[in-house]
Amino acid sequence: MSFHETPAEQQDVIVFAGAKKSFSDTLLRNVKLDCGFALPIRHESIEEYISTIGGNCGESRVVIVDPFLCNHSAENLYAFAEAFSEQCPNHDPPGLAVAYWDVETGERLYRQLEDRVDLRGLVPMNLSIDIWLSIIRLLANGGTYFPAELTERHVSSHAEPSPAGGAVPTPCRQEAKAELDLLTSREIEVLEKLTTGLQNKHIAEHLGVSEHTVKLHIHHIIGKLDVRNRTEAAIKFQTMRSAN
Numbered sequence: 001m002s003f004h005e006t007p008a009e010q011q012d013v014i015v016f017a018g019a020k021k022s023f024s025d026t027l028l029r030n031v032k033l034d035c036g037f038a039l040p041i042r043h044e045s046i047e048e049y050i051s052t053i054g055g056n057c058g059e060s061r062v063v064i065v066d067p068f069l070c071n072h073s074a075e076n077l078y079a080f081a082e083a084f085s086e087q088c089p090n091h092d093p094p095g096l097a098v099a100y101w102d103v104e105t106g107e108r109l110y111r112q113l114e115d116r117v118d119l120r121g122l123v124p125m126n127l128s129i130d131i132w133l134s135i136i137r138l139l140a141n142g143g144t145y146f147p148a149e150l151t152e153r154h155v156s157s158h159a160e161p162s163p164a165g166g167a168v169p170t171p172c173r174q175e176a177k178a179e180l181d182l183l184t185s186r187e188i189e190v191l192e193k194l195t196t197g198l199q200n201k202h203i204a205e206h207l208g209v210s211e212h213t214v215k216l217h218i219h220h221i222i223g224k225l226d227v228r229n230r231t232e233a234a235i236k237f238q239t240m241r242s243a244n
Contacts, residue, residue: 012038012059014140015094017046018066022099022125034133037197038140045069046076053088060084060094061140062120067100070109078116095120097139106150121145134195134238141197143231176240182224190217194234 014035016023023042031040038061043049046069053060063080070077081093095118100106106122113119121144123135135145183191186207193203200218204211218230227233 012061014038014040014061014136015049015063016040016042016066017044017049017063018042018069018099019044022066022068023064030129030133031136035137035140035197046073046080050080050083050087053084059091061142062097062136063094064097064099064123064136064139067098067105067109070098070112074112077113081118093118095139097121097123097145099123099125101125103149106147110146110150122147122150124149131238134235137195137197138231138234141199143234145231145235179225180240183221187217187221187224190214191221191233191237194218194230195238 014031016028020042028040028042038059043052046063046065049063065077076083077096080096084093096113097120098109098113100109100122101124106124110119110122121135121139123132123139123145124147125132127135139145180188189207190203193206198206200211200214204214207214218233221233222229225233225236227236
C-alpha cells in the first residue's frame, strides 16, 4: 500500500484496488482534496483490502478496480460481496467500479462483470481530471456511471441510441452553450451543488430554500437537459462546462 493514511475509526473510505501505476499517489491526493467526505486508500489487490477491514470499519463508499485484477483475480471479484460481509458484517458490501484505458477493454469488462457483481460503473482513465473526479465523487455518493461509448454498443443498431445507466453524450461547444442558456441561475446553483455529491437536504441548507424547492429545481433541470436522473444531470453539467 503506497498511498495509505490509516482511516480513523468509522471513517468512510474510497478504495482503489490495483497497482500504483494505475492509481498513482498524485491521483489519490487529488481525490482526497476533492472528496473530503471520504479518505481514498489504495490496496494492491481485492484480497489485501478484504484482509484489512474489520467490525469497526467505516463505510467503503465504492471500490474502484484496476482492469488487470479482473483478468488475474476474477474469482475474487465474483466472491467479493460474500467475503466483505464475513469481515465487516455491520456494513453492506460496496459496489464495484472498474477502470479502463481503451474502449475494447471497457467493453470486455462490461460483458464479463455486469451479471456477476454489483457493478456500479466503468471509469475511463483518459478524461480531464475535473471530469474524472466528478465521476469518482458521484460513484462514492451512490450514483452510477456507464459511459455512452460502452452502453451504446448494447443498443440495437435499428434503435435510436439514448443515454442509459448514467451515460451522457459529450456535447459540442455550441450545443453546450445552448443548453446552459436554458437553465436559470438558481438551477445552475443547484447543479453546482449536485456535482459535489450533496443530497437535497444539504443543498437546501446551502441555498436557504426548502427541500421541496430543491426537488422542483432538479425536476426542471432533468427535463431541460433531457436526462433521466440527478446523476446524469450532474455528469452532463460537468461535460457542458468543459465543452464551453
